[in-house]
Amino acid sequence: MVAENPLFAGGRYYKKFKATVINDIWPEVLFFTLVGVMVTMVSEMTSTSLAISNQMLTVLGTVLGLVISFRTSTAYERFSEGRKLWTNIAIASRNLAQIIWIHVPFDRVDKASGMKKATLPIVIEKKSMINLVQAYSVSVKHLLRGEGGVYYADLYPLISLLPRFSTHVEHASEDDMLPLWRASDMDHDVHKTIREDTIKSVSRANTAPLPDTKEDFGEQETRETQSWANSMRGRSHKKKFDPELALPVFLSEQPLRPARNPPVSSFYDYFPFLRLLKPIFKQVSHFGDKPAPEPTSARTRNFMGKKIRPEAADSNVPMEIALFLMTYYSWLMRQGLLTPASATAMNNAIASMQDTVTNLERIKNTPLPFAYQAHLRISLWLYLFFLPFQIYSAFKWLTIPAAAFASFLLLGFLEIGQEIENPFNYDLNDLDLDNFCLAIQRELHEVTAHTTPDPESYIFTEWNQPFAPGDRRSAKEMLDDVAHSYHGVDTGMHSIRRTLLKSWRDVDEITRQ
Incomplete structure (x- = not known):
């Protein structure tokens, strides 16, 4: 996310340029500028004047200005609400971790033997559930970005302990796979089949996956680490930024996707007008060879530079993690390990996390109605098309820069509203979900670093x-x-x-x- 004042903040100006909407509006600005050129040239160089009355200019301009302002304000409200809801996830995660770490007792007695339980298993139990709290925010991040499933470098290590099958290993089959893992296989083509050796080796008691070879995992891990580090390299020049090093290391039975996989920048993102010459450049670079067609999934912009919005993917991962957290809460209640006040707070924290995800999905899946957007854009196009005809008599040759500036101004605000309407993708103006998740990770580890000492000490x-x-x-x-x-x-x-x-x-x- 780029939030600095570009006039005074130094460094990486190319990134600030990409955060503007110039790439999205330049074809329309160019078109309406050419209309201004046409009106001016015809009126100046021929005996025909294309000037028309400007009586409707003020009225229509005021109405359009108010409508565009409403459009932008509505989009920013969604952007701001998305940020507030992520704050709710951070608060609920912090509260839930504190309840698990501090209020769930370390000192327990085995009801069967009457002996005091060892401390290590209890600490492992509590820390594992707090890891699930961390995994919840990460799974929400992938859900909002349309990235279904659990096979990601920052998510899978946190939830790999969860059971994969509803029955014991000797009876397990693909039909017995639980929704969390089966949905992950159905979301991606590469995960549509489950290897028989994995099914035979994985059980409810021991869910450690078995990869084909250690060498394959090493190459996979290196590739994922480089992808994340390369995408976040601008954050620090003094040291390599790789937050995945703070995660557990597990060999996954399926390839893990990068924790963060933004669209790759190209030369045309910084010189958008050269997109018109892109077919020529391709022919020259592949002279004598038939150029391979670019896959649709790899394209982030169309021929004219407009952003291609990513396709949404269904994912039940946050709900599944919440079910395991609620199951743990129910187990604590049955064991009598929570006081009524702590139990109420824990239940409220889990419910708050689920409510927040529902509201985030509402923002993501409820765009402004198409009829409103289409009518507004068509009205603006008509206004900008007839603008040079109405201002020529007063501006003469200045009609050309006036038309360019007006189209840049009005189309820019309209496109900003379109871009920030869904603030959960990889656009530079979107919310920095990766940093939000890393902040939650740091806070949860700080909670578990607390030694819960006796106050008298x-x-x-x-x-x-x-x-x-x-x-x-x-x-x-x-x-x-x-x-x-x-x-x-x-x-x-x-x-x-x-x-x-x-x-x-x-x-x-x-x-x-």
């Missing part, structure tokens, strides 16, 4: 001065000084309140100018 130490500035002694010194009036049966609380009032007076005096 750090409150009553020499590093705590609770009554400062009224009393700058440490908590340990105050507890050891048993002769002080703080410890008196009748004078203790009175003396403490006097100290707190002195702290208030000191702070009030020190902090005021």
Whole structure:
């Protein structure tokens, strides 16, 4: 996402150029500029004047300006709402991780044997569920980008522990595959078949996939890492940016797609007018050879430079992950490991995450009605077409730059509304979903780095001065000084309140100018 002021922010100006809508509107601007050239040349160089009355210019211009403003404002509201909803996912993920890590107890007793359970299995259990919380936001990112399935370098390592079949390994078949994994196979042509060796080797208890060879995985991992690093290389010149190194390493039974796979930039993205000469360049570069047709999936813009919108893909991955989180919540309740308040907070956090995804899908799958967009664009085209005819009598030769500027201005605002209407793709003006997911990942790891210590282990130490500035002694010194009036049966609380009032007076005096 490019958000800096391009007039004052330095570096990577080519990227800022790509973030504009010039690539999308230049054919239309060129056309209406040529209309202005035609009107001016005919009127100046012949005896025929193409000027017409401009009585309708002000009225239609005002109406179109208001409609375009409404169109842009509506699109920005969707953009802003998308950002707020991603904030809700971050908040719910953080709250859910804190509940799992802190409120689910580490100290447990085995009901069968009456013995205290070991700490390590409990920590593994809680950390694994927090990894699923992280996987939830990643799966939502891929869902919003129309990338179905689970076989991605940033998602698969987090959910590879989940069961693949509804029955035991000796009876497992393709028909027994659970929706999470079967939907992933159906979403992509490369995943339509399941290798028999994988089905025979994977069970509910042990779902570690078995690749064909270690060498194949090494090549796959290197390719995915390079793809992510190359796409994010502009973030840091001092070190290689590769967030996948922070993920678990598993050998997947199917090829993993890159965590981030934006369209590849080409020379024509920076010089859009040269697209008109692209067929000639292709013929010259393949002189004597028949040029291979470019696959439709690899094209990001059409012949005139308009963006080709990616096709949407169905994906139930976020819902499946939420089901496992809710199953864990239900198991905690049956085991009596959650207090009612913590249980309510955990249930609300999971429900909030699911509500947020539903609202994000609403933004993605509910564009502005086609009739409204078509009528607005046709009305604007007619207005810009007849504009040179109406302003020629006043502008003469300036009609040409005036028509170019007016078309650039109005078409630009219209195209901006079209672009930010769905802010979840790879456009430079879209929301930076990758960074949002990485921020959630960092926060969840920070939560699990907390050691949940007993408050008494750090409150009553020499590093705590609770009554400062009224009393700058440490908590340990105050507890050891048993002769002080703080410890008196009748004078203790009175003396403490006097100290707190002195702290208030000191702070009030020190902090005021």
